[in-house]
Structures are given as C-alpha cells and as structure tokens.
Amino acid sequence: MKHDSSSPVLEIRDLTVEFRTSRGGLKALRHVNLDVPRGEIMGIVGESGCGKSTLISAILGLLATNGAVTSGEIRFDGEDIVTMSAERLRALRGDRLSVVFQDPMTALNPVLTIGTQMTAIQYRTGRSGAEKERRAVDMLARVNIPDPASRLAQYPHQFSGGMRQRICIAMALIAEPDLLIADEPTTALDATLEVQVINLLKELQAEFGCSILFISHHLGVVAELCDRVAVMYAGEVVERGDVRDIFHHASHPYAMKLLQCDPGRIGTATRRLPTIPGDLPDLVDLPQGCIFRGRCDRAIARCVAEPPPEHRVGKAHWAACHVAEEAGP
Amino acid sequence: MSDRISDIAPAAQQRRSALIDGFWRVVRQPMGSLGLALVLVVIFGALFADVLSAYNPIKLAVRERFLPAGFEHLLGTDQLGRDLFSRVLHGARIALWVALVATSIGLAGGLVLGMAAGYGPRWLDSLLILFLDALRSFPTVMLALALVTLVGASLGAVVLVVVLATLPSYARVVRAQTMSLKDAEFVLSARSVGAPVSRILIKHILPNIIGPLLILVSMDIPVVITIEAGMSFLGLGVRPPTPSWGSILNDGFAFIRESPWPAIAGGLPIIVATLGFTFLGETLRDEFDPKLRREP
Amino acid sequence: MLAYALKRTGLAVLITAVALILLISTIQIIPGDPAAVLLGPLASPSMRETFRVEMGLDQPTVVQIARFFGRVVTGDLGTDVLTRRPVLTTVAEQLPFTLSLIAMGIVWSAAIGIPLGCYAAIHRGSVLDRLAGLLSVSVIAVPSFVIAIYSLLIFSVGLGWFPTIGAGERGRLGDQLYHLILPSLAVGLGWVGYLARIVRASMLEVLGENHIRMARAFGLSEATITYKYALKIAVIPTVVVLGIGIGNMISSAVFAEIVFARPGVGKLIYDSVITRNYPVVMGAVVLTTAFYVACTLTADLIAAWLDPRVRSNL
Numbered sequence: 058m059k060h061d062s063s064s065p066v067l068e069i070r071d072l073t074v075e076f077r078t079s080r081g082g083l084k085a086l087r088h089v090n091l092d093v094p095r096g097e098i099m100g101i102v103g104e105s106g107c108g109k110s111t112l113i114s115a116i117l118g119l120l121a122t123n124g125a126v127t128s129g130e131i132r133f134d135g136e137d138i139v140t141m142s143a144e145r146l147r148a149l150r151g152d153r154l155s156v157v158f159q160d161p162m163t164a165l166n167p168v169l170t171i172g173t174q175m176t177a178i179q180y181r182t183g184r185s186g187a188e189k190e191r192r193a194v195d196m197l198a199r200v201n202i203p204d205p206a207s208r209l210a211q212y213p214h215q216f217s218g219g220m221r222q223r224i225c226i227a228m229a230l231i232a233e234p235d236l237l238i239a240d241e242p243t244t245a246l247d248a249t250l251e252v253q254v255i256n257l258l259k260e261l262q263a264e265f266g267c268s269i270l271f272i273s274h275h276l277g278v279v280a281e282l283c284d285r286v287a288v289m290y291a292g293e294v295v296e297r298g299d300v301r302d303i304f305h306h307a308s309h310p311y312a313m314k315l316l317q318c319d320p321g322r323i324g325t326a327t328r329r330l331p332t333i334p335g336d337l338p339d340l341v342d343l344p345q346g347c348i349f350r351g352r353c354d355r356a357i358a359r360c361v362a363e364p365p366p367e368h369r370v371g372k373a374h375w376a377a378c379h380v381a382e383e384a385g386p
Numbered sequence: 387m388s389d390r391i392s393d394i395a396p397a398a399q400q401r402r403s404a405l406i407d408g409f410w411r412v413v414r415q416p417m418g419s420l421g422l423a424l425v426l427v428v429i430f431g432a433l434f435a436d437v438l439s440a441y442n443p444i445k446l447a448v449r450e451r452f453l454p455a456g457f458e459h460l461l462g463t464d465q466l467g468r469d470l471f472s473r474v475l476h477g478a479r480i481a482l483w484v485a486l487v488a489t490s491i492g493l494a495g496g497l498v499l500g501m502a503a504g505y506g507p508r509w510l511d512s513l514l515i516l517f518l519d520a521l522r523s524f525p526t527v528m529l530a531l532a533l534v535t536l537v538g539a540s541l542g543a544v545v546l547v548v549v550l551a552t553l554p555s556y557a558r559v560v561r562a563q564t565m566s567l568k569d570a571e572f573v574l575s576a577r578s579v580g581a582p583v584s585r586i587l588i589k590h591i592l593p594n595i596i597g598p599l600l601i602l603v604s605m606d607i608p609v610v611i612t613i614e615a616g617m618s619f620l621g622l623g624v625r626p627p628t629p630s631w632g633s634i635l636n637d638g639f640a641f642i643r644e645s646p647w648p649a650i651a652g653g654l655p656i657i658v659a660t661l662g663f664t665f666l667g668e669t670l671r672d673e674f675d676p677k678l679r680r681e682p
Numbered sequence: 683m684l685a686y687a688l689k690r691t692g693l694a695v696l697i698t699a700v701a702l703i704l705l706i707s708t709i710q711i712i713p714g715d716p717a718a719v720l721l722g723p724l725a726s727p728s729m730r731e732t733f734r735v736e737m738g739l740d741q742p743t744v745v746q747i748a749r750f751f752g753r754v755v756t757g758d759l760g761t762d763v764l765t766r767r768p769v770l771t772t773v774a775e776q777l778p779f780t781l782s783l784i785a786m787g788i789v790w791s792a793a794i795g796i797p798l799g800c801y802a803a804i805h806r807g808s809v810l811d812r813l814a815g816l817l818s819v820s821v822i823a824v825p826s827f828v829i830a831i832y833s834l835l836i837f838s839v840g841l842g843w844f845p846t847i848g849a850g851e852r853g854r855l856g857d858q859l860y861h862l863i864l865p866s867l868a869v870g871l872g873w874v875g876y877l878a879r880i881v882r883a884s885m886l887e888v889l890g891e892n893h894i895r896m897a898r899a900f901g902l903s904e905a906t907i908t909y910k911y912a913l914k915i916a917v918i919p920t921v922v923v924l925g926i927g928i929g930n931m932i933s934s935a936v937f938a939e940i941v942f943a944r945p946g947v948g949k950l951i952y953d954s955v956i957t958r959n960y961p962v963v964m965g966a967v968v969l970t971t972a973f974y975v976a977c978t979l980t981a982d983l984i985a986a987w988l989d990p991r992v993r994s995n996l
Contacts, residue, residue, distance in 0.1 A: 150900060156900075160892060166894075167991060168914050169914070214990070520698075523975050523978075525974055528971065531951050535958070639941060646839075649832070650835075657824050664819055
C-alpha cells in the first residue's frame with residue numbers, strides 16, 4: 058500500500074451512468090455516492106437490476122458502447138477514472154485493481170492453459186517466465202488448489218466450478234491489488250462452495266490487506282464478510298453504513314423490507330415468504346420523486362414531489378429517504 | 387413459428403401486406419436495392435431480348451468479326467461477326483430458364499428427401515444422410531465432367547448436374563426444419579386425431595418450411611448460373627450456335643488475343659447476374675432469417 | 683479425441699464408398715453397350731472386350747461394385763485408353779501441379795481472408811467493415827473462371843505482367859511460383875470472401891464472451907486479446923470451413939488449369955472427356971473425390987484437436 062492509509066481507496070461521488078437505447082436514455086445509475094475504505098471489505102446488496110453490474114463496469118471502464126458516465130467521478134486512490142486516459146486505466150487494471158466475476162464456467166479462456174492465463178496477466182511486472190510461473194503456483198496453493206504445479210498445464214474445463222472460481226480469485230490476487238472487486242462471486246456456486254469461497258476471501262484479505270468491493274444479493278454472506286454495506290435499488294444507493302448499522306438500524310424503507318424478506322433472518326416457520334409488492338420502475342421513463350415510493354408503505358407527500366438527497370442518520374451512516382430525515386437521527 | 391389461427395380469415399390480405407412489407411425491408415438496404423436492380427436488369431434483358439437488340443444472335447456476318455464495342459454493336463462482335471449484345475441477351479434466357487427449371491426440380495427433390503429424412507424412421511434418415519453426404523463429396527466440376535461423359539453434353543445434362551449439386555443443401559434444410567417441427571404441438575395434435583402422414587406433411591409442416599427454403603433458393607441461384615455458365619464454357623452444356631454466357635466466354639477465351647470484347651461480353655452478364663442475385667439473396671436472408679447463415 | 687477421430691474417419695470412408703457406388707451405378711443407366719460408350723471411338727474391339735470382362739459388365743450390379751472396390755483398393759483404376767498406361771500413373775503425374783495450385787490458393791485466401799475478417803470484427807460497423815463485407819460477398823458471388831479469364835485478359839494479355847501459359851520450367855522454383863500467382867489467385871479469391879465472413883462472425887461471437895471481458899478487466903492489451911485470446915478460438919470453425927472450401931477450390935482449379943493452360947488433373951480430365959477416355963475420367967474423379975473427403979476429414983480432425991475440450995476427451 059502506497060498512499061495515505063486514511064483516505065478511501067475508492068471514492069465515488071454523484072456518479073450517473075446512462076445507456077442509449079431505442080426507447081431513449083436508460084439511467085442505470087443516478088447520483089451514486091460510495092466510499093470503499095482502505096483495507097476494508099465493502100458490500101453492495103440489491104436485487105437483480107439494481108445497477109450493481111453497471112457500477113462494476115463503470116469502475117473498470119468496461120461499459121458497453123452505448124453506455125456513458127454522464128456526471129460524477131470515480132476516484133481510485135485520488136485519480137479520477139472517468140476522466141483518465143484509456144492507457145492509464147488499462148495500466149491500473151490487473152495491477153492495482155482486479156476483478157472476480159460471477160460465472161466461473163465462462164470466465165476463463167477455454168483454449169489456453171491455466172498457466173498461460175495466469176502468467177499472461179503478469180506481463181508488465183518485468184519478472185522472468187519462471188518467476189511468473191512460480192508466483193502462479195504459489196497463488197494456486199494459497200487458494201487451496203491441490204498439486205498446483207502440475208495444474209498449470211491443464212485447461213479450464215478440467216476443473217470443477219468451485220475450483221475455477223478459486224483460480225479466478227488467485228488470478229485476481231496475483232498482482233496484489235489495492236482493490237479487489239468481487240462481482241457476485243458465489244452466486245453460481247452451491248452453499249458449501251459458497252462458504253469455502255467466503256472464508257477464503259476473508260483469509261486472503263487479512264493476509265494481503267487489500268480492499269474488497271463485494272457485490273451480492275445474499276444478505277447472510279454480506280453480513281458475515283463485510284465491514285461496510287451499501288444498499289442499492291434501481292440505480293441508486295438508498296442506504297449505506299457500517300454493517301451493524303445497516304443490519305440492525307436500517308433506516309431506508311427498502312433496506313428494511315429487504316432485511317425482512319431475507320429467508321435467512323426469518324425466525325418463525327412460515328408457509329409464505331414475505332415479498333415487496335410492486336415492480337421495478339422503468340429506468341427510461343423515471344417516476345418523479347423518490348424512486349422507491351411506488352412500493353413504499355411509508356411514503357409521504359414529499360416523496361412524490363422531490364427525490365430525497367442522502368441524509369446522515371448516524372456517524373458513518375446515510376440514507377436517501379425523506380421519512381428517515383424527518384424522523385431524525 | 388407462425389400462429390396458425392391468424393391465418394384463417396384475411397389470409398390473402400395478410401400475405402399481400404407481408405409481401406409489401408418484405409419488399410420495403412429489402413429495398414431499404416443498399417445491398418438489397420442494388421441486388422434487386424441488377425436482377426431486374428437481367429430479367430428484363432431476357433424477356434425483351436428480341437426487342438432490345440436488332441441483331442440475330444446466331445446469324446453469321448464474318449466480314450464484321452471482332453468489331454469493338456460501339457454504337458452499332460453495343461458489346462462488339464465475336465469471331466463469326468455475331469452481335470455480342472444480342473447473344474448476351476439471349477444467353478440470359480438460357481441462364482434464367484436453367485435457374486427456374488433446375489431449381490424447381492432440386493427444390494421438389496429436396497423437399498421429398500428432406501421430409502422423408504426428417505419425419506421418417508431413423509434408419510431412413512441415416513441412409514438418406516449418407517446418400518446426401520456422398521453426393522456432396524463430389525466437387526461440382528468433377529460431377530459435371532463425369533456425368534457428361536456418360537450422357538453427353540446438353541442443356542439437360544446441365545440441369546441434371548445443377549439438381550445433383552444443389553439438392554443436398556435443400557434436403558438438409560428441409561430435414562432440419564422437419565425434425566424441429568416434428569414434435570411441435572400442432573403436429574402432435576394432428577397426429578393424435580389420426581391425420582395421415584401426407585396430410586401432416588403438406589398442410590402443417592410444409593408451410594413452415596417454405597420461408598427459409600425460398601431464401602435458400604434465392605441464395606442458390608448464383609450457384610446455378612455459375613454451373614450453367616461453367617459447363618457451357620467447358621463445352622459440356624449448350625451446343626453451339628446457341629448462345630449461353632459460358633459459350634460466349636469460351637469464344638472470348640479462345641480468341642482473347644484477337645479481341646477482348648467476346649471475353650468481356652461473356653463475363654459481364656455473369657458478373658451482373660451473380661452479384662445481383664447474391665446481393666438480393668444475402669439481404670433477404672439477413673432481413674428474414676439470420677439463422678440461415680449457411681455453410682458454403 | 684481418439685474416439686472422435688476413429689468415428690469421423692470411419693464415416694469418411696463410408697461416404698467415399700457410397701460415392702463410388704453411386705458413380706458406378708450410373709453406368710447401368712446408360713442405354714446401349716456401356717463399353718462402346720465409355721471407351722469411345724478410340725478403343726479397339728479387343729479393348730472393349732477386355733473392358734467388358736474387367737468391369738464385369740454382364741454381371742449383376744452388386745458383383746460389379748464389389749469387383750470395382752476390390753480393384754480400387756489395390757490401386758488399379760483401369761487403363762488409360764489413349765496411352766495404354768495405368769490410369770493411376772497418368773493421374774499421379776499431373777497431381778503435383780494441381781496440388782500446388784490448390785495449396786497456393788489456400789495460402790492466398792487465408793493470407794487475405796483471415797486478417798480481413800479479423801479487422802472487420804475489431805472495427806465493426808466502420809466504413810472499412812462495410813466495405814470488406816461488400817467485397818466478401820462480391821468475390822463469393824462471381825465465379826472463379828470469370829475471375830480467371832479477366833485476370834488473364836488484364837494482367838497477362840493486356841499488361842503483360844504475368845505469363846499466360848504453363849506452369850513454368852521444371853526445376854526452377856522461382857519461375858514456377860511466378861506462373862502460379864495468377865491462377866492461384868483465381869482459385870483462392872472466391873474463398874477469401876467465405877473466410878473473411880466466418881472469421882468475422884466467429885471473432886464477434888468470441889469477443890462478446892465473458893472470458894474476453896475478464897481479460898480486458900485484467901488490463902491485457904487489445905493486441906493480446908485479439909490475437910492470443912480471441913483468434914485462437916475463432917480459428918477453429920474457420921479450419922472446418924476451409925476444409926469444405928477445398929471442394930470448391932478443386933472445381934476452380936480445373937478452370938484455372940484450362941484458362942492458364944497449366945498441366946494438372948483438371949486439364950487431364952477435361953482433355954479426357956473430349957477424347958472419351960473414360961477410364962481416365964473415372965479414375966481421376968475417384969481420386970479427386972477421395973482427396974476431397976480426406977481434406978474435409980483432416981480439417982475436422984485438426985479443428986477437433988485445436989479445441990482442448992475435444993482433444994482431452996480420450
């Protein structure tokens with residue numbers, strides 16, 4: 058770690074991302090504020106379609122060709138990714154910024170050996186070929202791949218899904234990044250594998266001291282792994298704070314509902330799982346006022362008229378909600 | 387798959403508007419309108435060959451041999467003084483005639499074999515696939531040469547070669563479509579009420595195959611033209627003095643040092659026709675069925 | 683891989699066999715005395731008699747087919763009516779010329795087609811992509827013999843840049859290559875279009891896949907991603923298409939040999955048809971068909987081998 062250890066490794070301010078579609082501009086992210094503190098694990102939770110993947114793409118600079126950042130900044134260690142040159146961004150990727158994607162079955166190139174792929178990403182380190190291989194073997198061992206030296210010559214299809222995900226984690230950590238982005242890394246795995254991967258991430262984070270941005274829709278995992286959490290809904294961050302703040306003192310109605318509906322938290326046996334009534338809003342034709350008001354059971358008149366700004370409800374705890382603001386800290 | 391219920395009452399009207407809509411979709415693409423224009427030129431030329439040219443395509447006028455292109459003779463004259471423009475126009479008739487006849491036969495054969503393979507028992511399918519693959523393993527020119535050795539050179543031989551060369555691709559598409567439709571709900575319900583196989587094939591499966599098949603046909607016409615021209619070029623097709631583009635090209639080749647015009651005259655209509663039909667066919671496929679990206 | 687290879691080879695052999703059966707069966711369809719028709723006016727009555735006995739033309743079809751296969755397997759493809767030599771020898775003499783023509787054609791089409799398709803995929807939607815697309819379709823459309831004659835007209839007769847006749851002096855490689863340029867271009871140009879298209883389509887498909895996104899996320903250069911990561915995958919279907927294309931190239935080679943007056947199997951067959959030298963025609967057709975089947979088989983096997991997922995499944 059090279060910089061002032063008190064400043065966040067990732068600071069997102071007022072980020073808005075829009076996609077050009079045949080129906081008009083689709084505002085996938087609106088005025089997103091986010092901080093990933095150095096050396097900590099930040100979780101992002103939200104249902105499908107909330108904008109988590111778009112956020113990742115924006116941070117990595119890998120938005121689709123019809124998408125663009127229309128306002129805001131993404132500061133990685135002080136440098137703004139949005140205004141950065143493509144070359145500079147490419148230099149950061151795989152070196153100080155790395156990713157673990159969701160689907161391990163398609164994340165690896167099928168015609169190249171694991172060894173080739175793991176050494177290829179070290180191309181700018183100036184290490185010798187043998188050294189690159191050694192590092193690859195080391196990382197594979199760290200993620201508990203048995204007999205790693207011989208595995209380098211094998212192809213992805215010769216590994217199970219769980220092992221492939223671990224290989225992806227190994228690849229992400231080879232460069233000892235400052236920030237590791239994990240995009241729903243356990244969604245495609247079954248429960249036992251999920252536990253393994255989570256424990257692995259915890260260990261590795263403690264060992265390497267990198268920050269992790271952990272995206273998931275699995276609340277239990279987030280509660281277990283993360284230090285801080287942001288809750289997203291339909292392209293906005295509706296609430297963010299320490300994990301304890303969010304899980305025990307949720308202020309935004311959506312966050313509260315989300316926690317209520319989590320099957321892992323439901324104490325009494327029930328035939329019907331609770332749901333949030335209503336549908337996601339149309340992101341091309343945005344409703345006026347608060348994005349959640351259509352499904353909120355606490356909406357007041359003000360919610361229809363103006364979208365709520367982020368309101369501090371605790372020491373490091375914000376919620377974008379008029380009702381929460383009016384209720385006081 | 388189309389919803390059959392909507393085909394009941396205003397079927398004719400639906401078809402007509404679908405046709406007009408289809409026409410505009412093709413013309414909207416630059417390649418499509420270019421292709422259509424070229425095709426229309428060829429058809430027009432073939433239909434009005436006698437009117438468009440004052441000269442008799444087979445009348446000899448040896449004193450006027452090897453004249454270059456000019457006002458009198460739009461494409462010049464060949465080694466026997468025959469007007470090349472007129473010969474080219476009449477050659478269009480042959481090209482289109484072969485295209486029509488051979489394609490129809492090939493289509494019919496492909497339908498029969500394809501439906502038999504797709505709908506019939508597995509052993510029949512395996513047998514037919516083997517037969518079709520074997521047919522496909524002959525390079526087309528070899529097929530032409532072998533057959534002409536046996537049956538002699540004629541337009542009929544050309545048609546035969548074209549049919550044999552194009553039938554496998556039709557049959558394959560028909561077979562694939564038939565197989566995918568075999569287990570469709572409307573077919574199963576027809577079978578459950580005891581409809582005979584022929585009725586099922588003709589009334590239920592055939593209408594759903596026609597679309598992709600017609601697109602395939604339009605993309606195959608350049609191949610047909612090529613085979614006819616190629617065979618006539620080699621002297622395996624039409625007999626002189628009947629003008630086929632291929633035989634004009636052959637004359638051009640034989641007398642290439644005397645005058646470039648026969649060669650130009652022979653090749654030009656082939657290029658126009660093949661480009662035109664290919665552009666048209668490609669646009670049709672891109673607009674109506676991109677899945678049909680066919681193997682060469 | 684091994685299982686696949688065996689199965690595929692067996693299928694190839696079977697298809698070849700059926701093709702040959704079809705070929706022989708057509709003799710039955712000819713009215714009149716097959717020997718007279720097939721051997722043509724050049725054959726003497728004794729030759730016809732020998733032919734009749736050799737081919738067992740008075741025997742039932744099944745026996746004829748069996749006998750034919752027996753002879754083919756031992757390499758006996760009959761006797762050249764014109765020169766009285768074994769057909770196999772006659773054809774084998776001409777084979778190298780045709781093979782070099784086809785090989786060069788493949789080189790042309792791959793050298794132009796693959797980079798073109800790659801470029802079009804990377805710069806999708808650009809002016810050059812559209813132009814390349816139009817060009818690809820155009821060269822597919824126009825028959826190779828037209829291209830051959832026009833290039834003869836323009837570059838040989840007109841401009842005099844290239845020779846018009848022959849394959850060049852024996853033993854002088856440079857001269858032979860010089861003679862090869864124009865004909866092989868005519869043979870390979872049509873296939874440029876097909877290759878460009880399939881490379882473009884495969885590349886576009888691969889470039890949209892997750893592992894490419896991941897490679898980008900790790901900051902690999904576009905060049906590495908295109909050539910090392912994507913092209914390696916896109917090549918696989920391209921090889922298969924190339925294998926199928928050889929059949930088309932064989933046909934084009936026949937025309938090219940005639941137009942440029944080159945020696946080769948194509949010219950041989952053509953001349954033999956004119957002189958009704960049926961055994962040569964038949965033998966050459968048998969050989970080229972078997973060659974084509976072997977090519978598609980090889981292409982399929984190479985493609986299977988290139989894909990580790992297929993290769994490692996023993």
